[in-house]
Amino acid sequence: MAKGITKRSEDYAQWYIDVVLKAEMAEYSPVKGCMVIRPTGYGVWEKIQQHLDRMFKETGHVNAYFPLFIPESFLKKEAEHIEGFAPECAMVTHGGGKKLEEPLAIRPTSETIIWSTYKNWISSYRDLPILINQWANVCRWEMRTRLFLRTTEFLWQEGHTAHATHEEAEEETVRMVHVYRRFAEEYLAMPVIVGRKTRREKFAGALHTYCIEAMMQDGKALQAGTSHHLGQNFAKAFDVKFQDKDKELKYVYATSWGVSTRLIGGMIMTHSDDNGLVIPPRLAPTPVVFVPIWRSDAEKKLVLDTARAITRDWDPLFCRIDDRDQYKPGYKFNEWELKGIPVRVEIGPRDVAAGTVVAARRDTGEKVTLPAGTLREQLDALLADIQQNLFDTARKRMEERTYTVDSYEEYKARVEQGGFFRVFLDHENPEVEERLQEDTRSTVRCIPFDAPDEEGPCMITGKPCRGRVIAAQGY
RNA sequence: CGGGGCGUAGCGCAGCCCGGUUAGCGCGCUUGGUUUGGGACCAAGAGGUCGCGGGUUCGAAUCCCGCCGCCCCGACCA
Numbered sequence: 001m002a003k004g005i006t007k008r009s010e011d012y013a014q015w016y017i018d019v020v021l022k023a024e025m026a027e028y029s030p031v032k033g034c035m036v037i038r039p040t041g042y043g044v045w046e047k048i049q050q051h052l053d054r055m056f057k058e059t060g061h062v063n064a065y066f067p068l069f070i071p072e073s074f075l076k077k078e079a080e081h082i083e084g085f086a087p088e089c090a091m092v093t094h095g096g097g098k099k100l101e102e103p104l105a106i107r108p109t110s111e112t113i114i115w116s117t118y119k120n121w122i123s124s125y126r127d128l129p130i131l132i133n134q135w136a137n138v139c140r141w142e143m144r145t146r147l148f149l150r151t152t153e154f155l156w157q158e159g160h161t162a163h164a165t166h167e168e169a170e171e172e173t174v175r176m177v178h179v180y181r182r183f184a185e186e187y188l189a190m191p192v193i194v195g196r197k198t199r200r201e202k203f204a205g206a207l208h209t210y211c212i213e214a215m216m217q218d219g220k221a222l223q224a225g226t227s228h229h230l231g232q233n234f235a236k237a238f239d240v241k242f243q244d245k246d247k248e249l250k251y252v253y254a255t256s257w258g259v260s261t262r263l264i265g266g267m268i269m270t271h272s273d274d275n276g277l278v279i280p281p282r283l284a285p286t287p288v289v290f291v292p293i294w295r296s297d298a299e300k301k302l303v304l305d306t307a308r309a310i311t312r313d314w315d316p317l318f319c320r321i322d323d324r325d326q327y328k329p330g331y332k333f334n335e336w337e338l339k340g341i342p343v344r345v346e347i348g349p350r351d352v353a354a355g356t357v358v359a360a361r362r363d364t365g366e367k368v369t370l371p372a373g374t375l376r377e378q379l380d381a382l383l384a385d386i387q388q389n390l391f392d393t394a395r396k397r398m399e400e401r402t403y404t405v406d407s408y409e410e411y412k413a414r415v416e417q418g419g420f421f422r423v424f425l426d427h428e429n430p431e432v433e434e435r436l437q438e439d440t441r442s443t444v445r446c447i448p449f450d451a452p453d454e455e456g457p458c459m460i461t462g463k464p465c466r467g468r469v470i471a472a473q474g475y
Numbered sequence: 476c477g478g479g480g481c482g483u484a485g486c487g488c489a490g491c492c493c494g495g496u497u498a499g500c501g502c503g504c505u506u507g508g509u510u511u512g513g514g515a516c517c518a519a520g521a522g523g524u525c526g527c528g529g530g531u532u533c534g535a536a537u538c539c540c541g542c543c544g545c546c547c548c549g550a551c552c553a
Contacts, residue, residue, distance in 0.1 A: 149553085291512095334514050441549090
């Protein structure tokens with residue numbers, strides 16, 4: 001059907017690249033590892049921003065902006081942090097034709113520049129909490145890149161909060177991972193497992209990291225959002241203290257949390273099919289496209305006038321009337337399918353005469369004839385149904401491909417086929433995880449919040465463990 | 476960094492082994508006409524430093540040497 005898209009069953013990785021490129025979400029740029037996000041892809045990012053930004057503000061956060069450049073010495077102030085990020089930092093050594101006195105890192109993340117600033121803002125418990133988010137680009141020199149999933153430069157948001165107590169910071173860390181879960185489920189229609197990262201997988205410089213993990217159609221895991229409790233590590237590194245009610249001088253507690261343009265990759269790999277992109281309605285910049293059908297000039301006028309009359313009072317961003325002359329309807333059907341538009345409305349002379357239109361949904365391909373008079377209400381219902389169906393389908397897939405396994409032999413034999421594996425593993429010991437990765441190219445994705453209270457032997461060492469973790473191969 | 480692939484028109488490719496007229500095909504693009512309910516057709520056009528540099532030769536997209544770039548697969552990571 002679709003021209004030039006590799007089938008998922010043939011080569012999943014190539015299918016993904018084909019969809020991104022053919023749907024015009026993004027394309028390769030002249031710079032290795034960097035991509036151009038095209039209007040179709042950027043429009044989805046804008047929807048993500050719009051909804052998430054609202055959720056952040058509803059939970060008391062405000063936006064600000066900090067510099068792209070970070071003095072090298074700042075990065076070095078937190079030992080674990082620099083160890084984690086130094087290898088992947090892009091450094092600026094020259095500016096204005098002169099060698100800089102101190103090299104500047106292009107931010108891989110902004111904890112250091114932000115905490116050096118918070119030092120000036122915080123002196124009393126009355127200055128806390130600080131609840132700030134920034135929308136920004138960051139740069140990480142990864143060895144291997146993939147469109148949207150891992151690019152050298154990427155867009156994201158990073159929240160950086162400051163609190164008086166450990167408990168308050170912990171509450172914030174938990175709150176934000178649940179904001180991400182809700183966003184993933186309600187907007188991306190992407191079911192996720194919420195949990196904690198193991199010591200080996202946590203953020204460099206954090207006490208612990210919470211995350212949401214999604215399952216792609218090939219059964220591989222995608223880390224889709226993280227929320228870190230940074231404790232007093234950055235406050236100590238940047239000497240950020242406040243005087244508390246009890247007159248004591250104390251270090252501030254910190255959190256940080258982020259999601260990136262990787263979410264778009266996750267959206268694509270969760271819902272799209274062999275005919276191309278599928279965008280969940282709530283993230284579609286344009287949820288509905290009208291394809292008018294005509295033969296003569298008289299019919300063209302009649303059909304277009306009718307389509308315009310039907311949509312006259314609608315939000316102009318809700319639908320587009322594709323009145324391009326150079327393409328036949330069949331071409332347009334395929335194009336909008338490839339580009340993932342949730343609902344296509346066909347309207348021709350027959351429909352005008354009958355006072356109806358034909359609506360085709362992207363997720364199932366099903367077509368229904370609807371009366372033109374109440375179209376807007378019916379479209380809203382249809383879009384809501386598509387949104388729900390996408391989520392249900394993805395959730396069913398995740399449930400069906402989540403397995404409980406106790407033997408390491410069985411795990412090794414099956415993990416390559418994809419899926420989430422509920423296993424006992426001694427994740428307190430990083431060497432055990434290392435062995436897991438060496439043997440199977442898989443990792444512990446998270447220790448789920450809602451894991452039943454079970455006890456059993458670590459599948460590798462036999463050591464007694466409490467609670468199962470989720471292990472899988474990931475992106 | 477290891478393994479593989481590719482660089483020729485906007486895109487996808489052929490030509491290269493075995494050097495030789497004016498570098499070709501499909502798609503797309505422009506103009507005109509006919510078409511239009513699942514990727515239309517006819518006709519006429521426009522469009523090229525053959526990745527870069529050097530060498531061999533009367534003559535190089537083609538042979539030789541060097542360089543560069545990008546993509547894919549692994550190890551590292553959101």
